[in-house]
Amino acid sequence: MDDSPATQTSPAVPVTLTDEQVWPLTGLRVISGDLELRAPDDRMLLDLARLAAQGVHQPDYMPFLVPWTRGTPVQVARSVMTYQWGLRQRTTPWDWAIELAVVRDGEPLGTQGVYAKDFLVTRTAATGSWLGLRHQHGGVGTRMRLLVLHLLFEGFDARHATSSAFVDNPGSSGVSRKIGYRPNGILHQAREDGPIDSQLFVLDRADWDARPDELRLDVRIEGLGPVREQLGMV
Numbered sequence: 630m631d632d633s634p635a636t637q638t639s640p641a642v643p644v645t646l647t648d649e650q651v652w653p654l655t656g657l658r659v660i661s662g663d664l665e666l667r668a669p670d671d672r673m674l675l676d677l678a679r680l681a682a683q684g685v686h687q688p689d690y691m692p693f694l695v696p697w698t699r700g701t702p703v704q705v706a707r708s709v710m711t712y713q714w715g716l717r718q719r720t721t722p723w724d725w726a727i728e729l730a731v732v733r734d735g736e737p738l739g740t741q742g743v744y745a746k747d748f749l750v751t752r753t754a755a756t757g758s759w760l761g762l763r764h765q766h767g768g769v770g771t772r773m774r775l776l777v778l779h780l781l782f783e784g785f786d787a788r789h790a791t792s793s794a795f796v797d798n799p800g801s802s803g804v805s806r807k808i809g810y811r812p813n814g815i816l817h818q819a820r821e822d823g824p825i826d827s828q829l830f831v832l833d834r835a836d837w838d839a840r841p842d843e844l845r846l847d848v849r850i851e852g853l854g855p856v857r858e859q860l861g862m863v
Contacts, residue, residue, distance in 0.1 A: 653859040656852030659776045666729040666741055666776050673730050674713050676737050678706035684762040691821055692798050722861025731773045738764040741773045749861055752788035754781055770804050779848045782837045790832045795825050805830040809840050
């Protein structure tokens, strides 16, 4: 065997990658006061699944197009886990669905999602969310929407944000109207085998900039740069 220096190889140098280098979303935080949006790890996903299993809406109503909240508590909890795991593979510059846990004082209250296709071209994204029943009607819904809109407009340089709500869901529509969204048409859909109309809303950057002072939260974003790179916003 030839042991000359020219043929010897150096031992491999171990590469240590941080969580944020491997998956930048793990470091994203959108914070205002005691409320925070962050990507849930599996431990927090389990807590969110348990929360959803305790109820997201009254039994005689369905606010979602896909009725994932129907079933036993175990079935609902598992729906949360499988759906969230599936989203992780859908995070590319061309098609992303990011659902962030809504956290207050370390406790998850629900999720706030943001979804886009061809965002680098359209600069448009949609939002969607849910809160556990016991955390509703306390102003959290408005604050979490303002946080994700701050991420979109100030962090991602969006030009438009869209939302929708069934016409029999005044709570969600009320949040949109309060923030300054404008009606943007009606979508005819099927919900649990029956017809239902959805009111579409749009919020342009000019509308966002013109929102009243009471809707201007003190917000800070942590870990934004790596996420922008992950989503192709360079």
